[in-house]
Amino acid sequence: VNAVDVLTNAAGIELTDVTMDDLADYLPRTTRRRSPDGRTGIWNPVLDHLRDHPHDPDAVALARVLTTPLMVYLARTIYSDAHHSDPTELLNQGRFPTPQVLEEHLISAYLPAVYQHPASNSRRWKLDDVHRWLSYLARHLDQLDTGDLAWWQLRDTIPATIRLLVGGLVGATTGVVIGGMVALVGG
Numbered sequence: 001v002n003a004v005d006v007l008t009n010a011a012g013i014e015l016t017d018v019t020m021d022d023l024a025d026y027l028p029r030t031t032r033r034r035s036p037d038g039r040t041g042i043w044n045p046v047l048d049h050l051r052d053h054p055h056d057p058d059a060v061a062l063a064r065v066l067t068t069p070l071m072v073y074l075a076r077t078i079y080s081d082a083h084h085s086d087p088t089e090l091l092n093q094g095r096f097p098t099p100q101v102l103e104e105h106l107i108s109a110y111l112p113a114v115y116q117h118p119a120s121n122s123r124r125w126k127l128d129d130v131h132r133w134l135s136y137l138a139r140h141l142d143q144l145d146t147g148d149l150a151w152w153q154l155r156d157t158i159p160a161t162i163r164l165l166v167g168g169l170v171g172a173t174t175g176v177v178i179g180g181m182v183a184l185v186g187g
Contacts (some may be wrong), residue, residue: 017067019130023047026072032081042079058093065102074106078113085113 027043031146046062053059065071079087089095096102111134130157140157141149155163 018072020047020051020063023050023066023072027076027080030076033080042087046091049091051086058091058096061093061096061099061102062090064099065106071103071106074110078106078109082113117186 008017024047027047028041031042049056050059050063054063066075075087079085079090090102096105112127113128115125121151136157137149141147
């Protein structure tokens, strides 16, 4: 920047890890649900364990995973509203022996949490359909060797013959409708 004298007065943003204070401030406010004993919010036992036992292997793994906003969002979505889930399971080192396994759990549990939640549009989109559609997009991006999803390029996922056939049908139908309207108005 100094060499080319561009953006010398621009504001900069430095992304930092989510801290324990950030988690303690945010997660309890994401739900009204209570812990199984009914005395505290569902996140309090997790946050207390992370704070009181920071060197326990289960606490180390979870604390490491919850340093990114994405993982905090996934955990919040999966555990704050779902009535059948308990975030203390995230401290189970037998089930989640490494941070990677814990991250994989959060990623794989996200769609079911969203599409099976009573407030979701579950009547409109079924979990199996959503999974199939997203898998299709993932395979397509893998074939293109890219992680960038450009909506305007989605037409390229449909074979050219089908695109031409659909385009021809739409064009013919439009022509018939417009021709019929012109004939009615003009005659």
